[in-house]
Amino acid sequence: MKKILVTGGAGFLGSHLCERLLSDGHDVLCVDNFFTGSKQNIAHLMGNPYFEVMRHDVTFPLYVEVDQIYNLACPASPIHYQFDPVQTTKTSVHGAINMLGLAKRVKARILQASTSEVYGDPEVHPQLESYWGRVNPIGIRSCYDEGKRCAETLFFDYWRQYQLEIKVMRIFNTYGPRMHPNDGRVVSNFIVQALKGDDITIYGDGSQTRSFCYVDDLIDGMVKLMNSPADFTGPVNIGNPGEFTMLQLAECVLSLVKSKSKIVFMPLPQDDPKQRQPDISLAKKELDWEPKVALIDGLQKAITYFEKVI
Ligand code: NAD
Numbered sequence: 512m513k514k515i516l517v518t519g520g521a522g523f524l525g526s527h528l529c530e531r532l533l534s535d536g537h538d539v540l541c542v543d544n545f546f547t548g549s550k551q552n553i554a555h556l557m558g559n560p561y562f563e564v565m566r567h568d569v570t571f572p573l574y575v576e577v578d579q580i581y582n583l584a585c586p587a588s589p590i591h592y593q594f595d596p597v598q599t600t601k602t603s604v605h606g607a608i609n610m611l612g613l614a615k616r617v618k619a620r621i622l623q624a625s626t627s628e629v630y631g632d633p634e635v636h637p638q639l640e641s642y643w644g645r646v647n648p649i650g651i652r653s654c655y656d657e658g659k660r661c662a663e664t665l666f667f668d669y670w671r672q673y674q675l676e677i678k679v680m681r682i683f684n685t686y687g688p689r690m691h692p693n694d695g696r697v698v699s700n701f702i703v704q705a706l707k708g709d710d711i712t713i714y715g716d717g718s719q720t721r722s723f724c725y726v727d728d729l730i731d732g733m734v735k736l737m738n739s740p741a742d743f744t745g746p747v748n749i750g751n752p753g754e755f756t757m758l759q760l761a762e763c764v765l766s767l768v769k770s771k772s773k774i775v776f777m778p779l780p781q782d783d784p785k786q787r788q789p790d791i792s793l794a795k796k797e798l799d800w801e802p803k804v805a806l807i808d809g810l811q812k813a814i815t816y817f818e819k820v821i
């Protein structure tokens with residue numbers, strides 16, 4: 512049994528990770544400021560004596576004793592991370608400094624939930640870990656993209672300077688139960704709109720692509736990365752290489768929900784990446800990981816969840 516800290520543990524991915532770590536027999540400390548996460552996401556874990564929750568903002572130092580740290584704290588949806596962009600950068604940068612400092616003091620292994628956003632609007636397709644990205648440093652997505660890039664820098668500097676055991680995971684768009692119904696991300700938006708019979712809002716002409724990974728696959732990759740040999744630091748892409756246009760996604764959701772919603776086209780937000788698809792050869796080779804859940808099956812599970820919550 513390990514003592515494991517999950518920052519952002521009350522969020523969408525964090526709550527699934529806490530659940531998985533508890534079922535693997537670990538002692539889990541969930542730290543969250545509940546900015547986008549909720550107690551509801553972790554309510555079913557509260558009775559477990561090996562689960563503990565602490566309300567704390569990672570931009571402030573944290574003194575606890577743990578063996579491993581998963582650093583997930585950070586709003587992930589564009590509307591949430593653009594709500595208070597200064598706080599978003601602080602969460603990524605000060606949060607990383609604080610969690611790396613903690614890892615250094617207690618000699619814990621630490622994993623960073625980085626993102627495909629470090630590739631920006633990419634000229635290389637699919638994206639390989641060796642690609643340095645094309646990110647606008649002064650746009651409305653920059654608080655998130657550059658914050659996450661700086662966090663990666665900090666992780667690698669702590670590794671070079673202090674020989675910390677680091678793991679950097681570049682997460683591509685992930686979906687599933689416990690996404691916030693109003694968090695503005697495309698999968699939750701389309702499903703909620705289809706279920707309510709509201710218009711399906713496609714931004715731009717819907718030709719932009721994303722690759723969607725079901726949450727269980729993602730968590731499996733995350734745990735495998737954390738427990739990989741010490742000399743494997745990443746960065747490593749974890750995502751589902753199946754690539755879809757937003758128009759295809761909308762049509763797929765409409766047919767699964769059997770909804771009469773109409774598709775409407777709205778302005779494309781600034782700096783919205785045109786295409787995104789992970790090259791996962793490194794994850795396959797180093798972690799023996801690849802996603803198993805097809806989009807249609809994962810969407811069905813997410814639809815069943817949203818039917819209950821809305
Ligand atoms: P989420 O918004 O559901 O979860 C983030 C959690 O972090 C929330 O519980 C929130 O309250 C907490 N948080 C935010 N700021 C904090 C702070 N200063 N101190 C403490 N807690 C704080 O998002 P998610 O989808 O679960 O994403 C989790 C992580 O994975 C994020 O770091 C995100 O950048 C990364 N990621 C997610 C995706 C995805 O598709 N879901 C893709 C790439 C990267």
Ligand code: UDP
Nearest residue numbers: 589695696697698700712713714719757783
């Ligand atoms: N998008 C859309 N309609 C929506 C929400 C999002 O067409 O209601 C588009 C968005 O412009 C982007 C893609 O879907 O091209 C994915 O958006 P999301 O916010 O889920 O993630 P990210 O852009 O960070 O990959």
